[in-house]
Amino acid sequence: MATPTKLRSLYRAFLRELPSRPLSEKSRSPLQARIRSTIVSESKTPIEQAEQFLQYVKAQRMYATLLERYNPGMGMDEEERVRLTARRVGMDLPDEFSYSGSGESSGSGNKAD
Template identity: 60%
Template sequence: MASTQPAKLRALYRSLLRELPPRPILTTPRAQLHQRLRDNFTPSAPSPTNPDLAVAQAEQFVTYFKAQRVYVNLLERYNPGMGMDEEERVRLSARRVGMDLPAEYGAGKKQKK
């Protein structure tokens, strides 16, 4: 991929990196995926038989990763109780309509367990 325009490839590489999950701590090593991407974009990397096709595929990957990120954000926004347990979901549903659950409700659940 090193034979096409360097500015375009650099922008494509950066956009791919933006879509990768961030490292939790900067001292942790990069993921294998990051290293493979870096190897493909270095000038010493073997040139693919069709560089335009490789660039088009990389652009499709960037578009796909962006769409996945937006999808996850929308899923979390419109289904806020998705990761909650049943008790917390019931409590928040009651709060949404202006009610508080009685203290016995929570105590009864804990005694059954």
């Protein structure tokens, strides 16, 4: 049987790996409540299995962090990615022509005389 101190430290380690939540009247997420009820109950889950799952959760968080760090364009749309790629090699993309009536004319003269 695991000691209460070991279980408490394991529970706190799980809470550190979960995303933080603002303090409110319902401060625990359903996942936090499930972890707490599993640890508090005298379950037959071995402490080694819980520690192994904690290592898995830490590895998943680190994987997501590294994925965001080394693939910064992952969340960008295609147009923004192309613009930044062109900037990286020292080029600027030309401004796109718009057919909307913005009041500017690209012609050489004024028709209304």
